[in-house]
Amino acid sequence: MYVLRSIPLMLVLFLVRHALANPWAEVSAPSNGLSRAIGETSAGCQSGAITLPSEGKGYVVMHLERHRYFGQPELIEAIQTLGERAAHGIGLLHVGDLALPRGGPMPSGHRSHQTGLDADIWFDLSPSLHARTDKLRSNVQAPSLLSSATKELDYRLWSDRHVQLLKAAARLPAVDRIFVNAQIKRELCDTVGRDRAWLRKIRPWYHHDDHFHLRLACPSDSPACVRQEAVPEGDGCDASLDWWLHQQPAKPAHPAAPTPVLPVACREVLEEE
Secondary structure, X not given: OHHHHXXXXXXXXXXXXXXXXXXXXXXXXXXXXXXXXXEEOOEEEEEOOEEOOOEEOOEEEOOHHHOOOEEOHHHHHHHHHHHHHHOOOOOXXXXXXXXXXXXXXXXXXXXXXXXXXXXXXXXXXXXXXXXXXXXXXXXXXXXXXEOOOOOOEOOOOOOHHHHHHHHHHHOOOOEEEEEEOHHHHHHHHHHOXXXXXXXXXXXXXXXXXXXEEEEEOOOOXXXXXXXXXXXXXXOOOOHHHHHXXXXXXXXXXXXXXXXXXXXXXXXHHHHOO
């Protein structure tokens, strides 16, 4: 007890902050190894990550101050391909978080996005942000597509361009699934015609009313990547969607996330000079 009392308060606070620090967020650059996704999307890391340029054809990266614009080559290619398609009549993609330089747990905002296979893309397709400075781009929030009064889809904001974008994203071969708000999934179920095969990849999830979450399947050259359970057969416009619309319990706005147990290989990725 004497030893604890003798330690200055400022030193104690420093030690506590250091113990709670996220080492993954402190790494500024990707590792030099081969590009690999390692572990699960909520308990993993990435080696040999690629940087997504802050601007490209049909897209712009938001919140650069977060330093979360790194991913596996397949993810970078998917975003750039989607941006090129969006540039032909859909609008400008506003790309949110991908992953940290070496993946791993983020200090805030996500439990997933750890293996370089996830990306958030806003539903805002306006071109007005393209010329903004990095500083202004960092202070812009993604607008919701839901009515603040009814919590249902706001048709003043929703358009066929969103359908085209989600369809183009779902048809990318590397994409495993796409998370959207249940109200958006319902709208697609009610309005999409005969060409419905791509709806299978569109999955309802909590929130996701201001962006959709793009998730790629494990690349064939990443043997340590743990694939998520397969998406169920069918278009998803069934009782499972009804549960999300009428029965699913409310999710805390900021749920307490348990500390994930990462694969042993992630230690080598983190410690690489």
